[in-house]
Amino acid sequence: MPEGHTIHRLAREHRRLLRGVPLAVSSPQGRFAAGAARLDGATLTGTDAYGKHLYHRYRTTGGELLRLHVHLGLAGKFFTGSGLAPAPTGAVRLRVQASAGWLDLRGPNACELHTPADQKALYARLGADPLRPDADPDAAYRRISRSRVPVGQLLMDQSVVAGVGNIYRAEILFRHGISPYRPGHDLPADAWARLWPDLVTLMRAGVRTGRIDTVRPEHEPRAMGRPPRVDAHGGEVYVYRRAGQPCHVCRSEVRVAEMAARNLFWCPTCQPC
Structure with missing residues (x-):
């Protein structure tokens, strides 16, 4: 989708x-x-x-x-x-x-x-859309902070955050070292305050380029001496659809599991519970 x-x-x-x-x-x-x-x-x-x-x-x-x-x-x-x-x-x-x-x-x-x-x-x-000027991230956090549902599931709930799908969900949580299994009410306000503007930046870049690129400059293929990602979805990512491959940051094996009927990708070392 x-x-x-x-x-x-x-x-x-x-x-x-x-x-x-x-x-x-x-x-x-x-x-x-x-x-x-x-x-x-x-x-x-x-x-x-x-x-x-x-x-x-x-x-x-x-x-x-x-x-x-x-x-x-x-x-x-x-x-x-x-x-x-x-x-x-x-x-x-x-x-x-x-x-x-x-x-x-x-x-x-x-x-x-x-x-x-x-x-x-x-x-x-609908919840807050990171790409709209009228987005209210504080309202989204209020929903998250009152919930026992895992944050990885809440980010995919369109009534909480609108427009985020499986790729952005996996990648933004990795970039901020947040386990997708952390209950929403355990996500600190300062963590959300860092995550939201980063999500806005990534999604705006996606509008400009038509791709989802989430890796930082030091983890890009040229910087790491690795081949570019080859995938129908395009873009350089940390964990999405990289199950069984080494994490670009810590070299641990990227995991995959099902969460709310969707595949969830994460690094257990960089995103500890």
Whole structure:
């Protein structure tokens, strides 16, 4: 599932591609046909991202304001191109054709029209998004500090911190030497005060580059004389998907276990319980 930096990056890309011109909107698959018909001919006025949720804001030819909500889930993906879109193949839920290019959406968990009230209600259920200027890290810490749930699970709870997925969860805890099994109420306030801005920095870098890179300069491949990471997810990391390999810092074996139905990666030496 894409992490929050990807959704914020998509919001920015979609604004550049679609904003300000009349759009031809369709649903070749047919599952969003009614919604696409309402959007056809509309103009994109802006986009917004919160955690793993993406919104497009449209103004129709009749002046109606509509919001398109997309949650990619595990299988959803956007495809874009310049010029005219090719003939659709497969399950294209949403197609948007602009003057300069096109956008296709396949396999999302959600593709639906929302009212402003719907959007407000959704946002009210979400925790602090490190990539939003209105994020409230103190509110997130209050939730964490009152909980007996392991901090590794709390960081993946979108009602606590929105946008953090498995990679950022594993990497930020490693960078701060925090065991993912530490109960939330045992996480000191000063540890959270160091973790949050670091998470903001890492995720902002992800928006810029489209990768998740979390290793410090002294642990990069060139500095350590090691080959670059080869992985479909890209980016240099400390523990994510490195189970059985030596830790870049202490050379202990990176561990993997299941936590709340997701694989959890950590170094037992650098992140003691």
